[in-house]
Structure formats: C-alpha cells, structure tokens
Amino acid sequence: MSINPSWPRYVWPQVALSQRVYWQDIAFALVGAVMPIAMGIFPMVQVRDARPLPGGIRPIDLLAPSGLCVSIIWIAYAVINSAARRRETRTYKRLRATPIPQSAILVGEATSAALPALAQSGIVLAIAVGYFEVAPPVHWSLVVTGLVIGAITMGLLTFGVSGLLPSSELSTWIVTPFVIGMWILSGSLTVTSGAASTIDRISDYLPSTAFVQIVRTGYIGQDFVNHDLASHPQLSLSQAVDAIHQPLGVLILWIAVGYLLFRTFFTWEPRSSRRRGRVNSGTRGKRTATGSGE
C-alpha cells in the first residue's frame, strides 16, 4: 500500500460514520455509554466513607483514577462489535470500495470507540472531583498519556483478536469474561491490601493493570508502581515518568502483541472466505499492506 498524503482527511468521515451507526442502535449505545461510567463510579461509592489506609491515603483517592480507566477497558466491546459485525456483513468490503485508505477505516473505527471512552473518563473524573471531593490529578499529562496509550493498546489488541472470533454475536460473549477479568485484576474494583499475591504479580503484566498504574501514579503524583499502598513517595513529573517505565513497557509489549495479532489474524472478509484469503497469502509468502492476508 502506498502512502496517501491525504490520509488524515479520511479518518474523520469514518469516525462520523461509525458514530452515527453506533448511536442508531440506541439500546446498545446506551449500555455502552452508561456502563463504563457506572462501573467507574460504583467502586468509589463503596468506599466513599472508608477510613484512610495505613499510608494515609483514602481508598476513594485510589479508586478515582482507576475509575477513569474502566471506559478504556470497555473499548474492547465497541471495537469487537464493530469489527466482527462489519466483517460479517461485508460492510468493510463496501467501505474499501471508496477512496478511504484501509488503515483510515480502522483508525476511524478505533477513534470512534476511543473518543466516547475518553469522554466517559472525563465524566467519571468530574463526578469524582465534583461529587466525591477527590483532589484533581497532580500530573495531568501522565493521566492523559496513560489513557491514550491504554486506548491504543486495547484497540489494537481487540482488532487483532477479532480475527480469531467466529461471529459478532459470539464475539461479545467470548470477550466479556476477559473484559471483566481485566477490570477486576486492574485494581479498579477494590483496593487490595498491598501484599502482592501471585495473581497480583500476574496482573501486573495485563494491559489494563499497566494503564491503571500509569494513570494512578500520574493522578495522585505518588509511586504506586514500585511501592505498595502503605508506602508511596510523592513524585515530581519527571520522577513519575521514571516510575512508570515498567507498566509503560508492558503496554508497549501488548501493543506489539496486538500488532502481531492484527497482522496475523485480522481479515476484512467474513470467516467463510477468510481461510481462502489467508491460505492464499501464505502461498505467496507475503501479505497485503494492512495485513489482511487477502
């Protein structure tokens, strides 16, 4: 695929189209709009009157930053639904019959999923600060960075995984346990003791945990990556950036995995014709520029 100099102009039309289609299915859209906010706020409600932890920080101060991240985890739902459904109905094929570059279709779809998620994060933040009286973020840039990198990771991973899933209806059910699992293990639901269990150690390598750690460190301005909840030194921005190198590395790794999955498994065509395309690509030993393998 050649580089199209007018590539950016195609992304927003795709975002607008994806958004219009998304909101036409109002029931699904409302669930997608309300659930991440509810899931972000619910843990704060649970601990709003809880006593401070041994280190002096209130549980609600810990759960507010992670509440911002729930909508990022939910990007998986929006992407998996659009990718699987558009492929199944061959709408992707119709889109590809227009001048819009293939990469712009995907970026537009991902952006369409990410923008509402970021807006939802904003709403959760506003509620946390305005209603639960949580202090605003200390390092805004780090919070935004964590959310954006998290969104990119989730989008790419989900596009990659979508190629492995059988149908749009089944995809939702298959993805749900993973989304719930990532939500729980990310530390967005409860405040754990700080004593690292085996599960905690494993969860450190999940993408959701990684961007929660980045957002939490940036939001509170304290090191929650390398220190447990009882001991969390204050950090300047540069110190905070230095502190998040591990979760940042984890996210970069997951982005690489997502890209690999995408290149290997993502196809534009439905399952029935995908095998043919993949086999064909395999025969040639090379793929299309988008990795569709057709």
Added chain:
Amino acid sequence: MVAAAASSYRWGMSTDTVIEVADLRVDYGTTTAVDRTSFTVSRGEVFALLGTNGAGKTTTLDVLEGYREATAGAASVFGADPLRYRDRLAPRIGIMLQDAGFFETLTVRQTVTAWRRFYRDPRSLDEAVGLVGLSHRVDTRVSSLSGGERRRLDLALALLGHPELLFLDEPTTGMDPEGRHQSLELVAGLVREGLTVVLTTHYLEEAEQLADRVAIMHRGTIRRMGTLEQVRAESGDARIGFEVPADMVTLLPATLQASIDQKHGNARVEVRDADPERVLRQLFSWADAHDVMLLGLEVRRGSLEDVFLSLPEEPENIGRMPGTVPPGGNRKGGTALDGDRGQADHGERADRLTTTGARS
C-alpha cells in the same frame, strides 16, 4: 509490459489502455479460481466478463479492484498495480459490488451523505439518488429497501465520485425489469460520456446491450473473447426453425443438417447453417414443391447463449484463448472453488444464464 507498468504508478498516463491483465492466476489454497487469464480494456470501452457462478469473474474483478493479490501474472489499472496503489487509484474508480453489505440502520440519505465525505468532488445527494431513481426513497432505511433498490443504491455509491472506470459485478441481479432497463440506460449514457466499464454478468442481454467486447469465462479461464460479432461468429451457425407435419420430415432435403423434435403430429425442425439465405431458398423451394407451410418459421443468428452453451461440448483444450491452459493446470486439487463449479454442466449453465431478449 504489464509487470513493468505495475512496478510504478504513472499518473495521467496517456495510453488508452485502462486495464491490462497478463497471465493472471489466483489460487485459493490448492484450488485455482482464475488461471492464466489475459485481456486488456481500453478507455471508453465496455468489457463484459460472462460466465456461470464460480467461473472466476468476481475473483478477477477482486484483483483489479485491489481487494486480492494475484498468485501469478500481473494486473494493472491505469498503469498501476491495483493492490499496491489502491489508495491512489480508488478516487478514479467506481465499484458496484455483488455481495457487500450496507449499514442497515442508516437511511439512503444518511448512507449517501456519509459516502460523499470519502470523495473530493462527489455528486450531490440529489443527483446521486436521482440518477438511480431512488429520490422517493431517500429517507427510507436501507433495511427496508427491496433487493433491486439496494442494487440501485449500490450503483449510486459507485457513481458518487465521477469515476473514470466503473466495475459492475452482477449489477442488475434482483432488479425488476424497469430498474434493470433504467440502470443499463444510465450506464450506457455514462459510457457515451467516456466512462470505461468492466461488467460481470450472467444476464447475456446485458452484455449484448452494453458491451463492446466480451470474454466468456469458464472454470477460471477465458474461453472466448472478442467483439460481440466475433464471439457470436464463433458460435458458428445461424438457426432456422420451423414446423411441418410429422409425415413430411422424411421428405426434407437430405443436405440439411437438421435436428427434429416430433410432437402431436408435427415436427419442430431446427437447421444450423453458416449460410441461412441458402438454406431458406432451399427450404422455400422444397415447401413449394411439396405444398407445405413452414409454420412458425424463425431465423436467428448465433447468440452469446449459443456460444456459451457450446462450451461444454468442447474438449478442455479447444476454444480456449491463446496462452491459457486447463484450469488448475496439472496442479493437485484443481477443483471447483465452491464445490460445484467444476461440475457445472450444460444444463446448469442453461439454468444460470438468463437470456431474456438475448435473441435477435
């Protein structure tokens, strides 16, 4: 030449050749869908690919539209590799797909409006829907459109960007006769303005109405190609048909190569001959001599249908375009893509090819 052309994109190429396909082969795993297919399409030309389902038409189009990579051979569109330079070629191309979906919840207006944003200088909404006769359905959801209306919308989207080259994949499937007529008239009008069209169809009258040249594909290879007259001529003979009383059949001139079907005391006689005038003179003389009426006399030249139906009678290596080989060659698994394609027999073709109005 094609390979060289495909290696770099030549903007504003002056050549009149819009499409070049050379020894194209497309494999699906061990199955060969298109094999050593070669043709060119010139600017302003309507080129029709005919064939049964699974003949390789859509796969050929997929390569030209930049959807699919060729396994071997080369294809170029406006002098460029359509897969590699798809993004740059796309604004010059309109594609009417056979099997792509719409966003069902959008209205016609919303769909066209969304699609217009993908083009630099698109037709207006009113013009686009007016062209295809959908103005009265502009606020109807796509999910509520009939099959024919969906095809019209498909055509409207394909024409949105004022394409120089239009791919039509079974364009009128599902349309009622009026819709089909209007759509073909629309395309014919655009062709008069210089549009180049590649058409796949199994409605032979579409090809006869629109196409300057046709190629008949069967089992992945082009078996006949040329102008309509050239291809018809390859079917050979004109058909002269009539009915006479059954007891007169034995008295027919022995020189006639006639096939006879007897029913209810009459015999339907069909004579195939390259010189129908000579046969008619002979028949009229014979009828005068025996005081017999030639009931239901009709004379028709060879049609595309005749050409098509004649294909299965040929051995695999006869009637194929130069440079082509049996589909799948000698490779293992050179069987039908969709399971039954390779088994397509004469009767199946007759079923799948619609010939209303094809005869002249």
